[in-house]
Amino acid sequence: MTPGARLQSAIGILTGIFETRQPADRAFDAWARSSRFAGSKDRAAVSEIVFSVLRHRAQLAAATGSDAPQLLAFAAIALLQGEGADAAAARADGTPHAPSPLTDDETAALRAAALPGPDAPPWVRLNYPEWLHPEFEAALGNSLEAEMAALMERAPTDLRVNALKATRDRAMALLADENVETEPTPLSPWGLRLTGRANILGLASFRDGVIELQDEGSQLACLATGVTPGEQVVDLCAGGGGKSLALAAMMRNRGQVHACDTDARRLGKLMPRAQRAGIRNIQTRTLGRFAPGAADADLADLEARMDCVLVDAPCSGTGAWRRNPDARWRIDPETLAGYRAAQSEVLARAARLLRPGGRLVYVTCSMLPSENEKQVEAFQAAHTDFAAMPWRSLWPADIAPPPHANDGAYLRLTPGSAGTDGFFIAILRREG
Known part of the structure; x- marks a missing residue:
């Protein structure tokens, strides 16, 4: 897939999510199943755009003055991936499967876009609904900024070792034999945390009941x-x-x-x-x-x-x-x-x-x-x-x-x- 085609795919997924409120993982999986031509790098690139927009939606909307999925996707590439406005806009070159060229107003908004600064309200900078702010403030107090920033990060993938079948050390060794590297979780005695990517459901350790996916x-x-x-x-x-x-x-x-x-x-x-x-x-x-x-x-x-x-x-x-x-x-x-x-x-x-x-x-x-x-x-x-x-x-x-x-x-x-x-x-x- 070309960079433009990847962007257009992301825009299509985001549009469906915004319009139907369908969970993002289901929307992305549906696109992946219907897009057999997309390789692993294509899927990763499309996923990066989609989930960057969802994590930073309030920031990107404030930056562009718009909540339209197309402009948010362009802004994610320009501001979060660091390509800049002109490089992002260049993906909309009118070639097959790429977005249509931006309008003059969209181009101007993208070039003027800047992520909100420290004076912006926390629900804008940290991307959560304004109406929930009083509850988060009551729950988190002085930790609000740090905790809401942590909620914007990607979660690790944790496994639970089935103590009926293996010790944690034994499970680590079995996973290593399957080329899956893990490290012990710091708090749970049963937990292992992936240090890279892996298809957990396809592993013998999973099929044999040694491990389960669990935070x-x-x-x-x-x-x-x-x-x-x-x-x-x-x-x-x-x-x-x-x-x-x-x-x-x-x-x-x-x-x-x-x-x-x-x-x-x-x-x-x-x-x-x-x-x-x-x-x-x-x-x-x-x-x-x-x-x-x-x-x-x-x-x-x-x-x-x-x-x-x-x-x-x-x-x-x-x-x-x-x-x-x-x-x-x-x-x-x-x-x-x-x-x-x-x-x-x-x-x-x-x-x-x-x-x-x-x-x-x-x-x-x-x-x-x-x-x-x-x-x-x-x-x-x-x-x-x-x-x-x-x-x-x-x-x-x-x-x-x-x-x-x-x-x-x-x-x-x-x-x-x-x-x-x-x-x-x-x-x-x-x-x-």
């Missing part, structure tokens, strides 16, 4: 549950089951993990993963709708019996913006309100399942207080028999020391402070 922060959330062999555990929002697999491995295949979700399609992927990992103590169940004031037919047999319920709640995903930079532009007040309502509902559903002395572990990949501390406070106000536990109280010190993080009841992980995705973890014990 280090997600691994730490599993450790914080403190699950032990023989316990009865519910993963109430299991999705594809990444945390269920980690919990089952912590339990050494003894006891039971009940992996539950309302999405049968996603949950259906779990049992093949469990079989590959050598895990035998997981069972799945698909859940229907829940009404807090009515009986819960789907989970009636588990009520007041569980030692631990993990609620990996649906949320805004603001802590994972490094991986999904387009998500920062899809969130709106109505969507956030919907997440908060879902969080309240799933917490109420979880409360019924715990025996006296059992614990509820509430986890989000959000950095917003309205989804984190405020949700826990509202839950405790409605469920006075639940008391917050310090997050270190259940940490399995025989597996790994707890991370150096904040004191208090809640564990907060952020890209800037921990190098992980943003996570919030609260542990609530049922008294009586």
